Amino acid sequence: GGGAYIVKDDYLYIYYNDTDPAPSNRHPAVARARLDDVLDDALEHKVGQWMKYNNGKWDIPGLSDIAGSTIFPLESGWEDLHSDAAWCTALGKYLLTVQTHLENRLLLFSSSDGVAWTQEAVVDVAAENEMQPYSTFVDFDGPSDDCHIVDGDFYLYYPRKDFYNHDHDYMYRRHITVR
Numbered sequence: 001g002g003g004a005y006i007v008k009d010d011y012l013y014i015y016y017n018d019t020d021p022a023p024s025n026r027h028p029a030v031a032r033a034r035l036d037d038v039l040d041d042a043l044e045h046k047v048g049q050w051m052k053y054n055n056g057k058w059d060i061p062g063l064s065d066i067a068g069s070t071i072f073p074l075e076s077g078w079e080d081l082h083s084d085a086a087w088c089t090a091l092g093k094y095l096l097t098v099q100t101h102l103e104n105r106l107l108l109f110s111s112s113d114g115v116a117w118t119q120e121a122v123v124d125v126a127a128e129n130e131m132q133p134y135s136t137f138v139d140f141d142g143p144s145d146d147c148h149i150v151d152g153d154f155y156l157y158y159p160r161k162d163f164y165n166h167d168h169d170y171m172y173r174r175h176i177t178v179r
Contacts, residue, residue, distance in 0.1 A: 003134075004085040006094050006148070008114045012038050015081045015096065018052070020067030028081050028098065029068035030115060032058060053115055072117040076103040082133040089143060090152030090178040097123070097135040097156060106132040106158060108176075123156055123174050129163045138173075152178035 002016030011032040018029035033050045041048035050062030054069045072079075078101040085096045093110040096117060100107065106124040109117040124132055135158035139150040147154075154176055159169040 002081040002083075004081055004083045004096055006085045006087065006114055007035055008094075010035055013114050014050075015071070015083070015085060017081055018067045025067075026077075027067070027070040027074060028072060028079055028117075029053065030071050031062045031068065033062075071115060072098075072109060072119065076100050078103050079107075080131075080133065084136045086137040086139075086147060086154075087149045088152070088178065089149065095120075095137070095150070097137075097158075099132045099135065099158075101131050102129065102163060104128065104130055106135060106156075108156075123176075124158065124160075124172065126160045130160045131163050132158045132160055132172075134159060 004015040006013045012035045013030050013032045015030050017026045019026050031050045031052045033048055037048050051058040052060040052062055052068030054060045060066045060068060080099050080101055083097040085094060088095050093112050094114055096109045098107045098109060104126040105122055107119055108121045108123050110120050111117045126132060135156050137147045137150050137154060138157050139147050139154035142151050143149045156174045159171055161169050
């Protein structure tokens with residue numbers, strides 16, 4: 001699972017939940033492919049060559065049983081990358097949201113290289129048995145129309161979902177100002 005991505009140095013980086021080898025050992029990881037290759041492959045309806053980051057190298061095929069490296073230290077083991085990423089012009093860094101399932105927190109991480117991430121803030125703490133997946137960066141008057149570039153004043157939109165009952169979601173937003 002995952003969904004966050006960035007474009008860096010002609011590559012498309014995707015962030016996802018990797019396993020090594022059992023699902024109980026899930027951890028946040030990154031894979032990349034050349035952006036032009038991804039677009040060409042999509043036109044031909046095929047999956048191209050993605051490589052996972054592992055121990056300082058991009059040398060593991062994306063579709064393999066070998067896990068990529070964990071891209072930030074795990075606090076709970078419930079960290080989940082059904083999230084979003086953006087470049088922040090005010091910081092000169094990438095931002096990534098991470099939710100923690102039953103730990104009930106939505107976290108904000110930053111990275112200058114798209115590989116090594118540092119936790120910057122706890123964005124939200126929900127009630128017991130609530131999670132905050134599918135967060136997204138929104139910058140209404142920011143530097144890009146698709147919100148993959150934000151400035152120093154933006155929002156995070158996210159649902160609070162009951163972990164056991166997905167029939168009702170409540171939408172929240174958090175205003176973020178970088179100083």
